[in-house]
Amino acid sequence: MEKYDVEVKEKKTKKEVGLQELPGTHENIVMRFAPNPSGPLHVGHARAAVPNAEYVKRHDGKLILRIEDTDPKRVYEPAYEMIPEDLEWLGIKADEIIYQSDRFETYYDYAKQLIEKGAAYMCTCDGATFKELKDNCKPCPCRDNSVEENLELWEKFPEMDVGEAVLRVKTDIEHKNPAIRDWVAMRIVKESHPRLGDKYSIYPMMNFSVAVDDHLLGLTHVLRGKDHLANTEKQKYLYEHMGWEMPEFIHYGRLKMEDIALSTSKAMEGIEKGEYSGWDDPRLGTLKALARRGIDPRTIYSLITEIGVKSSDSAISWKKIHGLNRNYIEPIANRYFFVENPVEITVDGYDDGEVTIERPLHADHTDRGNRKLLFDGTAYLAKEDINDGIVRLMDAVNADISGDNISYNSTSFEDARSQKAKIIQWVPVKENVPVKIVMPDGSVKKGLGEVDIKELKVGDMVQFERVGFARLDEITDDAIIFYFAHK
């Protein structure tokens, strides 16, 4: 008789915030972020980099940045510099950087071992022929070559012409997914590599170099997009041939972002055509663009952590990004006046002379001090704000607007309140500074800002009252240029 089942079920004890707990070991974990250096990092990369970094941080593991530059056609040289910069922006620091282009001899070594084991073979069929056979679950003639024949061809491999031969890893020629059947491990590439020049003509395919490296570098967990699902299956065969233990694989879903082309190649094309101002054009989804728009890296980090690593797709909305970002930006951004499409006005009947008005830099942090605005009965107002009725020029006077006529009504705030005057921003006529705000769609708002804006530095975040948050991007002779973040 069976003993009573006294085993107490372990009930839902985990309450991880954001990321689900990692399967497998939690001791000495090793993870990697492995981008192809085809451009700077974008949000899609953050989706890979952040969870890796976060898991490593939680478990005090090791994070490897591995640059996957095994296709010379897809290497954009500046990316070698940009990738670590972008990671740093995200607050991620890899413990080690590996360049796959440094490791060709290692790949050759394992390729040869595979041949010797009879687990890989040199295939001289042309692609179409092989595909035809493969799609019908038929092995190609090369599959039966002896180890000796294969080794001989392997030695001759570097002298062959492009397309003449490839090295294939034996899988299951009847695998139900044709993509898995006897995949290519090595191919001939006669193209100059930014880091290798023409040193090699035999290049590993991603599935091969990735699996070899993941094993050799001691990866315990591999986090990758679900577009790699089939690749994981392919690589499984390599692990089996070599008698290696598989790391834990986790496949996450696609990330879509509202109104943004995440594709690096499209961005590159647009930049070359001059449609975009550069990798940090506000319309792009690069981290550089987000940074330029005043998105705090913590916004992206926490958003990605929240999205987690589940395999369903997610679409991130700007509303969500802005909402999160506001939490970070709001306390640090000092307030200033900006008027778009300024119209110079005179408040008829105002006769209190010239007064200096002080306003706090931040209403909730008065210790930061005040900025000063000069009021003498004239001002610039935003064209949009000039509508019939009573308005209060904030902290100055209340005025009645009637067509082009603007006349003094009163001064006290209480009067404004009792008359339900709309409070609007204004800029002194005597002292002001031209300001341009580049909007997320690339358009530019032109106007005037209060003179204290001159004290700001590039990178400072501000809030233009009633307009929104913006980041000071550049100070030119013409104007101070901001990039708009959000309301």
Add this chain to the structure above:
RNA sequence: GCUCCGGUGGUGUAGUCCGGCCAAUCAUUUCGGCCUUUCGAGCCGAAGACUCGGGUUCGAAUCCCGGCCGGAGCACCA
């Protein structure tokens, strides 16, 4: 077409493995109110979801089957 994977409020998530404590969590969003010399912040309140249909079960977001919808892969790219 074939091979896989997935579907919880507008959006992102928790819960699904091990059915009941889920009349479903949290964030963002939206809408009210309070406060405030910003349309920001803060405070209070509210709105809003288990893709559909069957089945199993005393009981299903959770298990099974089918439909629908979405996605990925099907390279000598990564």
